[in-house]
Amino acid sequence: MSTVITERHTTPDPESDGHRTVGDYTLAEPRITCRHVNVFYGDKQALFDINLDIGQREVIALIGPSGCGKSTFLRCLNRMNDIIEGCRVEGDIRLDDQDIYAKEMDPVLLRARVGMVFQKPNPFPKSIYDNVAYGPRIHGLAGNRTELDEIVETSLKRAGLWKEVKDRLDHPATGLSGGQQQRLCIARTIAVNPEVVLMDEPCSALDPIATATIEQLIDELRSRYTIVIVTHSMQQAARVSQRTAYFHMGRLIEVGKTTEIFTNPRHPLTEDYITGRFG
Amino acid sequence: MNKTLETVCSGLARRRRREIRFRWYGRIAIFVSLAFLALLITSIVARGYKAFWQTEIAIDVFLDPEELTPPTPEHLARADLAGLIKRSLRQMFPEVHDRRRKRALYRLVSSAAPYQLRDYVLAHPDRIGQTVRLWVLAGADVDLYKKGYIDPEMPASERRLKDYQIAWLRKLESEGRLVLRFNRWFLLNGDSREPEQAGIQVAFRGSLYMMLVTFALSFPLGIAAAIYLEEFAPRNNVWVDLIEININNLAAVPSIVFGLLGLAVFIGWFGLPRSTPLVGGLTLTLMTLPTVIIASRAALKAVPPSIRYAALGIGASRVQTVFHHVLPLAMPGMLTGAIIGMARALGETAPLLMIGMVAFIVDPPQSLLDPATALPVQIYLWADSPERGFVERTSAAIIVLLLFLGIMNLAAILLRKRLERRW
Ligand SMILES: Nc1ncnc2c1ncn2[C@@H]1O[C@H](COP(=O)(O)OP(=O)(O)O)[C@@H](O)[C@H]1O
Ligand SMILES: [Mg+2]
Numbered sequence: 165m166s167t168v169i170t171e172r173h174t175t176p177d178p179e180s181d182g183h184r185t186v187g188d189y190t191l192a193e194p195r196i197t198c199r200h201v202n203v204f205y206g207d208k209q210a211l212f213d214i215n216l217d218i219g220q221r222e223v224i225a226l227i228g229p230s231g232c233g234k235s236t237f238l239r240c241l242n243r244m245n246d247i248i249e250g251c252r253v254e255g256d257i258r259l260d261d262q263d264i265y266a267k268e269m270d271p272v273l274l275r276a277r278v279g280m281v282f283q284k285p286n287p288f289p290k291s292i293y294d295n296v297a298y299g300p301r302i303h304g305l306a307g308n309r310t311e312l313d314e315i316v317e318t319s320l321k322r323a324g325l326w327k328e329v330k331d332r333l334d335h336p337a338t339g340l341s342g343g344q345q346q347r348l349c350i351a352r353t354i355a356v357n358p359e360v361v362l363m364d365e366p367c368s369a370l371d372p373i374a375t376a377t378i379e380q381l382i383d384e385l386r387s388r389y390t391i392v393i394v395t396h397s398m399q400q401a402a403r404v405s406q407r408t409a410y411f412h413m414g415r416l417i418e419v420g421k422t423t424e425i426f427t428n429p430r431h432p433l434t435e436d437y438i439t440g441r442f443g
Numbered sequence: 444m445n446k447t448l449e450t451v452c453s454g455l456a457r458r459r460r461r462e463i464r465f466r467w468y469g470r471i472a473i474f475v476s477l478a479f480l481a482l483l484i485t486s487i488v489a490r491g492y493k494a495f496w497q498t499e500i501a502i503d504v505f506l507d508p509e510e511l512t513p514p515t516p517e518h519l520a521r522a523d524l525a526g527l528i529k530r531s532l533r534q535m536f537p538e539v540h541d542r543r544r545k546r547a548l549y550r551l552v553s554s555a556a557p558y559q560l561r562d563y564v565l566a567h568p569d570r571i572g573q574t575v576r577l578w579v580l581a582g583a584d585v586d587l588y589k590k591g592y593i594d595p596e597m598p599a600s601e602r603r604l605k606d607y608q609i610a611w612l613r614k615l616e617s618e619g620r621l622v623l624r625f626n627r628w629f630l631l632n633g634d635s636r637e638p639e640q641a642g643i644q645v646a647f648r649g650s651l652y653m654m655l656v657t658f659a660l661s662f663p664l665g666i667a668a669a670i671y672l673e674e675f676a677p678r679n680n681v682w683v684d685l686i687e688i689n690i691n692n693l694a695a696v697p698s699i700v701f702g703l704l705g706l707a708v709f710i711g712w713f714g715l716p717r718s719t720p721l722v723g724g725l726t727l728t729l730m731t732l733p734t735v736i737i738a739s740r741a742a743l744k745a746v747p748p749s750i751r752y753a754a755l756g757i758g759a760s761r762v763q764t765v766f767h768h769v770l771p772l773a774m775p776g777m778l779t780g781a782i783i784g785m786a787r788a789l790g791e792t793a794p795l796l797m798i799g800m801v802a803f804i805v806d807p808p809q810s811l812l813d814p815a816t817a818l819p820v821q822i823y824l825w826a827d828s829p830e831r832g833f834v835e836r837t838s839a840a841i842i843v844l845l846l847f848l849g850i851m852n853l854a855a856i857l858l859r860k861r862l863e864r865r866w
Contacts, residue, residue: 247755249678276758286749288768298767299757349753356757 186431187420191217195360195390196241201255203236210236212414223382223391225401228411234394238362241392242278243271276303278360279353284369285345287337292329295337295348296320299356315355323351324381343374347381363393367400379404398438402426410434491838497626497639498581498589500552500615504531504560505574514568524557536611547608553580555640583639583832588612589623592831629839633805638832643840644807649720649815650789650847656724656811657731657788662781665735673743674765694733701730702794710798717799718814726794731784738780742773775859782855786848792819818844
């Protein structure tokens with residue numbers, strides 16, 4: 165794998181000259197590989213030459229000061245940047261060794277494989293059941309009503325919401341509390357059985373107790389899904405993730421095992437951020 | 444700290460006064476507009492409500508077998524029905540011999556009376572040979588008298604009814620033969636030269652059909668255009684911008700221009716028949732479409748983007764996102780826009796004049812391709828007629844138009860309430 169990287173380094177981006185990510189961003193068995201990813205909003209470049217592997221069944225946390233491009237990077241992974249006007253993605257991103265920006269890759273299929281949970285809980289203004297069932301319905305995952313019921317139940321169970329809502333599946337989803345709504349959104353995402361779940365600051369709109377519930381949930385989901393989580397809380401990154409990537413002004417500064425990054429940051433910028441000198 | 448508090452407190456009273464003053468401005472503004480609305484409606488209702496009642500006279504008609512057999516429509520069309528009515532009037536007032544007075548006597552009943560007699564005979568052929576009491580429409584002047592528009596105390600030369608006519612009417616009244624009844628003719632008849640026979644059926648149907656055509660075309664077209672422009676069209680594209688500008692301009696074009704366009708395109712090029720609700724509806728569609736598009740786009744814009752992200756994020760296509768999630772949320776707003784456009788179209792007169800919907804039409808249209816008028820045009824026509832009966836009917840037609848509008852708005856509100864149950 166690393167030979168491939170050096171080959172592609174023959175055309176380096178002038179902007180990224182002199183910058184190298186600290187730590188080993190490669191993995192032996194990656195699920196997603198990103199190489200030389202540059203993202204532009206119009207003329208403004210938001211990401212500079214990002215190289216990063218994301219493994220199977222791991223939780224990787226993306227941290228960094230706000231505006232450093234964490235969300236932008238996350239959106240590259242399921243092509244949500246496609247719907248942003250003026251956004252251009254360069255570079256090579258592969259999911260299970262398949263180029264996700266290839267012509268023949270259908271973003272609809274990609275987003276079924278790479279689900280996304282957003283910062284603010286955004287349930288559909290429909291019933292709890294319909295929220296979870298929507299994905300399986302449009303993808304035709306359930307042959308009949310019983311199968312659909314099963315999918316809804318498993319998804320809600322995995323999202324740790326089943327006990328709370330099993331008696332009121334036909335109630336409006338918008339009547340749930342913020343934390344429940346976010347877990348519903350997670351259930352909705354995993355109902356289509358994705359390989360990767362992207363989470364963009366999923367707890368930033370929640371209270372500490374709801375946050376703790378979701379963090380525990382993320383830990384449980386790790387056994388089935390690859391999870392990429394953006395967070396502005398270093399404690400959260402430390403609690404839920406195995407690897408951490410630190411972004412700064414559109415560049416990936418440092419990546420490594422979470423324990424190492426937090427106990428022994430190697431790049432001065434990372435150290436400043438982690439010790440709370442800015443951010 | 445204390446200093447700050449003092450400064451804040453000193454300004455507090457002024458701030459509160461300003462707030463109270465502003466609230467009063469608002470109340471006064473609302474009061475003034477409501478007062479004008481109330482004034483408008485009461486004046487129209489006061490002038491028009493009597494048109495919903497109509498004087499009818501009971502006459503005893505001998506259903507002469509010689510004249511009326513066989514009782515078929517073809518035969519009755521040739522029979523001297525007016526003669527039978529005149530005969531019964533003469534029998535009711537045997538003292539009248541003078542020719543002039545006889546003519547005045549015949550004018551007590553409307554010229555529609557023979558048709559009422561015909562309808563009666565067709566409905567009851569078994570009564571031929573008997574003398575029956577028939578309620579027929581009174582003449583226009585009798586109606587005015589009964590409704591109190593003619594003052595018997597005025598000098599005879601200044602009123603429309605002579606003393607002897609008033610004496611006849613008093614006699615009829617005392618016998619209970621002169622009665623104000625609900626005026627179904629006003630609702631069932633088409634236009635007429637005689638005010639007592641004129642009705643709004645033609646205009647009402649014309650307006651209804653036009654609204655159906657306009658809604659059936661402008662709502663789906665407008666929504667489709669809005670969805671495309673808002674959800675699918677590329678941003679910052681010269682052509683899209685040009686289309687947007689043109690739609691906004693079209694919404695401001697005077698309606699008579701659309702009338703000219705309708706005349707040239709639908710009647711001139713396509714050769715559709717003049718004066719028909721189809722052409723009227725098409726013309727009003729042209730006028731309504733920009734409004735619907737603009738309102739629908741605003742409704743789509745108001746749907747939070749997070750809903751779109753949620754749907755796209757689990758792999759819904761853009762069309763699925765729009766039709767499953769965005770459209771249901773935008774529907775109430777779109778409906779409001781459509782109704783505003785339709786309400787404007789309903790009251791529109793100028794473009795209809797251009798496409799010939801001002802004709803004098805007696806028979807209610809049976810289809811979109813039969814000539815018709817429209818409510819605002821009928822109002823315009825009647826407002827131009829000098830007869831007292833038409834003055835009343837003008838206001839009555841306005842009442843019908845306002846009711847039409849009210850029902851349309853009510854339907855929209857109910858529909859919106861249903862759609863708006865947004866969980
Ligand atoms: N839709 C957009 N259009 C233009 N610029 C954007 C857009 N979204 C983000 N950016 C810019 O890209 C940079 C990275 O943003 P973002 O990825 O949202 O940062 P983060 O999530 O780390 O706070 C910021 O400078 C931001 O201003
Ligand atoms: Mg962000």
